[in-house]
Amino acid sequence: MHIRFMVLAAAAVAAVAVAGCDEKLSDLTGPTPSLQPTFSSIQHEIFDTTDPSGRLACINCHTNAGGRIPPAGLNLASGASYTSLVGASSTEKPGLMRVNPGDPENSYIIHKLEGRAGIIGVRMPRGNGPFLTEGQMLVIKRWIELGAKND
């Protein structure tokens, strides 16, 4: 009986020891390994920073710095981006919000970043890529799914 308990315990311990196995988010997000599904992280890693793959920072164009008028009225500069995005109607497709909290599939920013059929204008970032990777898109979608909080 002792042997049974020992074997069972060893198996359970071995399984529990490896339980909690999880993939690293950084393995998924490629050129932005620090990217997290939070607004502050997306602001820093996606909007503000050109990543090592060559994907351009959004604020190269979408900013009002220096008196510029942001394309499509979308200002992604820090401090202005959240209100420009979350719950705001798209100027290109007024029937859709740019970010519809909890609903990435009906958020126009996702359509534009993935270059879906039906978008007005071109896929973002402008210039035929590099575009956001699948992993980066999963993180942005997750942030929207979680309610698109200003966190």
Added chain:
Amino acid sequence: MKPTRLLILLFSVVALALPQIAAAQNNRAASSDDDPDRDINLSQPDFTLVALPTTLRVPRFRSAFRVTHRFTRPLGQGDFGDLAGDLFGIDSGAAIGLEYRFGLMRGLQVGIHRTNDRTIELFTHYSLLQQGTKGPVGLDGIASIEGTNNMGLSGPDSTHSYTPVLGVAVSRELGKYGAVYVEPMWVNNSNPLPSEIADDNDTFMTGIGLRLRVRPSVYVVGEYTPRAGYKPGVNQGSFAIEKRLGGHVFQMNFSNGFGTTLGQVARGGTSNDDWYLGFNISRKFY
């Protein structure tokens, strides 16, 4: 030649080159030597149903081998002429698995199962209770861990994912006419995505299964695995007909998915509208 095909060939040669073992098993039939685990169990002739485990014990220092094969062409695709033209899916690609299990001590078995999507599953079963001797049911404790991409052995840069499983298999033998099974299991990290971007990372599933002996050496088998937690696709289900022949069991099966490891079963089948032809061949080396 691809490594998986080479392995299949090697194992097939070994299996076919040992007919004396099958003969010995036939001669022994129901008579036991000193280890009753070596007797043929008419109600549980094999270590698995289709994908789910049974509570059949591997005798101490003996072993068994199994090939799993699932053709990837849905049987409902096209009309009957298309299906016949593809020889019922045999012309298509396949999800293939090779498995070896070994009895370390009485009631304790360990094994390895490798599928051609580069998943390696290491498993162990411990027989906690045997029907008839100490209880009304058979009960096995089951622990396994599987890793994608050869468990990361392909190189330091290879991305891989580990999925540990803890569970039990409960069996109730129906005389010599088969057995029914209930197998609750917890599958950790069944979701291949990081938990930061996933709603559920684990699956709790309860496999239910039935094997019925309809002829002296012919069985029909069915299994279904409802899930909770992370449950993409549909719950995997299978049914099969099989023939025991000496130390071999030849099974032809139909499944709505390709899963043959517990983690793969947790990730579900493809669709309830798509069923796939497959087979299992197992061989006991005792």
